[in-house]
Amino acid sequence: MMEQIFFKKPVVDERILSLESAEAEEDTTREEKILCRNCHSFITEKENEIKINNTDFHLFQNPMGVYFRVVCFSYAEGCSIISDYTDEHTWFSGFSWAIVLCRVCHSHLGWHYVSPESSFFGLIADRLTGI
16 A cells, blocks of 8 residues: 655745845846956946947957957946046047056056046957946
């Protein structure tokens, strides 16, 4: 004769559900953050991405023949401006530029652009995560 096996109803721990909910929310927040690809430090947020000259990203070639895919941001607190500004070989007419590095690992992330009316960060897409 076979024994009957009874299964207990699983106990749902509300603390686990709230943790799972918090983790899902954190994943969404992580997706909105733009990080340095080298050290994973916070650089800026997706909401700071802006269009310059009516486009989301730009493809430029420097005088040495190196191509850069540049995404622009109104603000990038994870960057340090490390050079003087120059007008030479500017990719954005009317703007001077300076080199910017990751504040943590000092990887070259792009440039900060300034004009008398405004400023923005032009960051190299391949050197960031979350783009």
